[in-house]
Amino acid sequence: MQEKEISQAVIGRLPRYLRYLGDLKERNIERISSQELSSLMNVTASQIRQDFNNFGGFGQQGYGYNVEYLYDEISKILGLNHSHNFVIIGAGNLGKALGNYLNFERRGFIFKGMFDKNPELIGQKVRDVEIKPMEDLEVFLRENTIDIAVLTIPKTGAVGLVDTLVDNGIKAIWNFAHVDLDVPEGVQVENVHLSDSLMKLSYNISRYNDGKEN
């Protein structure tokens, strides 16, 4: 919808805005000033204005932001006005935890299939989705218009799967395997490393403690 290239830093902040706006909507709050949003989210009002200016503002002088409108616009920017079907590959601890998480559906991400190479898992269910063998993957992807593959398998398996996924219509990979994937142009990869977040936490603990010692 917007011509301008938006920085990944701004895009990275949008889901948090959406979460807060969703909460406000649930509380039937119709409008909010950038000042109020700022203290609620612990972000400066100027940061909020700058972020929203990337998309033409959304606010009105003296009125603030209309919560529902802002929520809808940010949803559109994030492509959440369309739903996306996804499959999970790797039905271990992490794959099952993600499959059991109901809130993805609320955002339009529909859990359609789950695959694993371990014969003992085949036929088990995660919610109402049956775990299928890898041999069924290609046909399943084609027949169910799956956009997103979630990879919760070790890195050795992940690399060799990319071509199969892409050749069968996968447009995006949510990659939990600890490896960088080489994908053709137009295929999106989002790497998730929970330990990165923990290391940030560790850094902040050390920084805080060092500050107290000085």
Ligand code: NAI
């Ligand atoms: P897990 O061992 O419980 O599950 C892995 C599952 O993947 C097993 O069911 C196994 O049969 C299946 N699998 C292995 N290779 C496969 C292949 N080539 N094709 C299809 N299925 C295959 O492990 P867990 O805890 O669920 O973790 C999964 C992977 O995600 C691990 O490699 C782990 O290192 C990684 N991980 C990444 C995190 C992150 O933040 N990025 C956090 C936790 C785990």
